[in-house]
Amino acid sequence: xMGLDADGMTQRTSTKPSGxxxxxxxxxxxxxxxxxxxxxxxxxxxxxxAVDGRPFHHLFYSGLPNYYSIMQDIQxxxxxxxxxxxxxxxxxxLAPDPTQAIMLAGSQWIGQLQLQDLVLEKMDEHx
Numbered sequence: 001x002m003g004l005d006a007d008g009m010t011q012r013t014s015t016k017p018s019g020x021x022x023x024x025x026x027x028x029x030x031x032x033x034x035x036x037x038x039x040x041x042x043x044x045x046x047x048x049x050a051v052d053g054r055p056f057h058h059l060f061y062s063g064l065p066n067y068y069s070i071m072q073d074i075q076x077x078x079x080x081x082x083x084x085x086x087x088x089x090x091x092x093x094l095a096p097d098p099t100q101a102i103m104l105a106g107s108q109w110i111g112q113l114q115l116q117d118l119v120l121e122k123m124d125e126h127x
Contacts, residue, residue: 066119 048056059065059072088096116123
C-alpha cells in the first residue's frame with residue numbers, strides 16, 4: 001500500500017496482492033486476503049433498548065420482530081380495506097366508481113430469501 005496514489009485507490013487495488021506479508025500468514029507469498037467486513041459477515045439489525053433495559057420494539061420477544069411487524073401491518077391494511085368495503089355496501093354502492101378503482105396489477109410477490117434480506121432475520125421455510 002505504501003507508495004501508491006491515494007486518489008487512484010479502488011476496492012480492487014486495495015485487495016490485490018501487494019507483494020508483502022500479510023498479518024495472518026507470511027508463507028503464502030504475501031497474498032492479501034483481507035476482505036471488507038460487510039462481505040464476510042451478514043448484515044444484522046442491532047437490538048435497541050431503553051435506559052431501563054426494556055426493548056423499544058413491542059415484538060422484540062417474538063424472536064422475529066421485523067417479520068411479525070410486517071405481518072401485523074398487512075393484517076391492519078386488509079382489515080381497513082374490509083371495513084371500507086362494508087361501508088360502501090351499507091351505503092348501497094355495489095359497483096365501485098371507475099375513477100377510484102385500485103390497480104393491483106403492479107404488486108410484486110417476493111420469496112423467502114428476499115424477505116429474509118429485507119427484514120434481516122433468519123427464517124425457516126415452515127413459517
